[in-house]
Amino acid sequence: MTADVVDLCAQLVRFDTTNHGAGDARGERDAAEFCATVLSGAGIEPTILESAPRRANVVARVPGTNPDLPALLVQGHLDVVPADASEWTVDPFSGTVTDGYVWGRGAVDMKDFCATVLAALHSLAATGRRPRRDIVLAFVADEEDRGEYGAHWLTTHHPDLFADCAAAISESGGYTYHVRDTNGRKIRLYPIGTAERGTAHLKLTARGRAGHGSRRNDDNAVTRLVGAVHALAAHNWPIVLTPTVEAFLERTGKALGVDIDLQDVDATLDRLGDAAPLVESTVRNSVTPTVLSAGYKVNVIPGTAEARVDGRVLPGTEEALLSEVDALIGPDIEREFLSRSLPVQAPVDSPWFDAMSDALRSQDPDAVVVPYCLGGGTDAKAFSQLGIDCYGFAPLWLPEGFDYRAMAHGIDERVPVEGLRFGTRVLEHLLVHA
Known part of the structure; x- marks a missing residue:
């Protein structure tokens, strides 16, 4: 063979x-x-x-x-x-x-x-x-x-x-990612994954009073659910710099000749240019509505409405994320896990990372090796x-x-x-x- x-x-x-x-x-x-x-x-x-x-x-x-x-x-x-x-x-x-x-x-x-x-x-x-x-x-x-x-x-x-x-x-991780520095010089980044966001897939359930679609109903499960989902979708999740993300920003910025301001990460991402997609999804948590389910007939107000949301959690932030979710959706929405997996975080400065960097440079001496955090899992x-x-x-x-x-x-x-x-x-x- x-x-x-x-x-x-x-x-x-x-x-x-x-x-x-x-x-x-x-x-x-x-x-x-x-x-x-x-x-x-x-x-x-x-x-x-x-x-x-x-x-x-x-x-x-x-x-x-x-x-x-x-x-x-x-x-x-x-x-x-x-x-x-x-x-x-x-x-x-x-x-x-x-x-x-x-x-x-x-x-x-x-x-x-x-x-x-x-x-x-x-x-x-x-x-x-x-x-x-x-x-x-x-x-x-x-x-x-x-x-x-x-x-x-x-x-x-x-x-x-x-x-x-x-x-x-x-x-x-370990693949070539082509970017240019501030002088237009070509740089070959090789990101190595040293962290992953965790997963918090959630089901949200709103309950209300079923009834005829033509009649006033202040206890409409669909309306209540839509409000909760909109609150999640519109929320601006705060910046959280994990060790991996901070190291990525600093090392990539140095390689590209870009000024890195850890107090203004959004501006820093703009300056990173083509390198920004490697990190833009992992400077904060995210909660993304993906599935809505309610009702069975246009003239019937259903008694329940459900949504599924895809939560992604940076290392050390799950408790804070869930607390914020609960505050956004309010006390009348039931929340439960569909699936849950914890974030992953490995040491950036370690003999393992050094060995992987050496292996890449054995075949590409100009490789710029940086840690990064996977947005998924x-x-x-x-x-x-x-x-x-x-x-x-x-x-x-x-x-x-x-x-x-x-x-x-x-x-x-x-x-x-x-x-x-x-x-x-x-x-x-x-x-x-x-």
């Missing part, structure tokens, strides 16, 4: 591992068996663990040269979000390689990284090299839903597999609960003008061939030297 990273990525894309949510997923077992076969070809003994029929997870351990060092967890997910083939230029599960890209659903989220890991391990085995420390591998199911069949299931039922892991790497939320410092580091070279952040879950998702090869070399360096 070939261990070329491009071919591995294309083959992984061809497994339809669509996750529709609520337990409706397919293909993860087939992709897991493929990964297990590739690992076996590199002399690594994998184990497939099913959380439910065909909801498969692959775990393995690669011995390092120094078993006294704490292990590094390298984790990625095998499932993908749905894709409507009618909207795509190519079949989203074709794994087409053309124009210098691997095309297909999961090409950047995140079968590219899974392929990079497999290729790097094959390269180490072929050249007789070994990691400096033990590497624990986890290719998991269900990240695109709630992780109940994947990372959260593993950490609940098999925490012993990760007992000696001090740090972890996974998606959403990953399986790091599960593994961090075991005391593991989780980093977003899935190295990838990207050409200027390539909108990487629009690829995940997007139409015509694709990853550059040269980016995959770059990422494999970076990952090899990290595994050997970290």
Whole structure:
């Protein structure tokens, strides 16, 4: 079996591992068996663990040269979000390689990284090299839903597999982000995820008096709910500078020659220009209304109305966010969690961050490596609960003008061939030297 990273990525894309949510997923077992076969070809003994029929997870351990060092967890997910083939230029599960890209659903989220890991391990085995420390591998199911069949299931039922892991790497970091400094000089940023906002998905329920739509009703559940939702949507959430965000602003500003004023973050974001999208969603919490549900007939005032809102929570701020939500929606609106996951925060100034930075600079000496906070979430939320410092580091070279952040879950998702090869070399360096 070939261990070329491009071919591995294309083959992984061809497994339809669509996750529709609520337990409706397919293909993860087939992709897991493929990964297990590739690992076996590199002399690594994998184990497939099913959380439910065909909801498969692959775990393995690669011995390092120094078993006294704490292990590094390298984790990625095998499932993908749905894709409507009618909207795509190519079949989203074709794994087409053309124009210098691997095309297909999961090409950047995140079968590219899974392929990079497999290729790097094959390269180490072929050249007789070994990691400096033990590497624990986890290719998991269900990240695109709630992780109940994947990372959260593993950490609940098999925490012993990760007992000696001090740090972890996974998606959403270590990729090229092209910007220009104040003199117009091109700068290549490489953001490494050292934090993630937490999730507070909430259901809001308003209750009132049902009645005829033609009659006055001062106890209208729909009206009450709309007022609460509007209050949330219109609220200007305060700036909160976490250690990761503050470090991003200071280090990126220095690299670009931009004056950073931590007392006026909005003005600072304006000065950051093209670098601002990396941080603008993580300088504050957010609560976004996404679903409204009420009524069944136009001339009937319903007795209940419901809304669902997507809350994102910076480290150390959940209590304050929920208190503000309650104040905004008022005492007559019931609030309950639909799902809840805590924020993630790993040390910015650490040997792990330094090792990842060195690995990137081994392939791009001019790389400017900065920490950043993910606005959404990953399986790091599960593994961090075991005391593991989780980093977003899935190295990838990207050409200027390539909108990487629009690829995940997007139409015509694709990853550059040269980016995959770059990422494999970076990952090899990290595994050997970290």
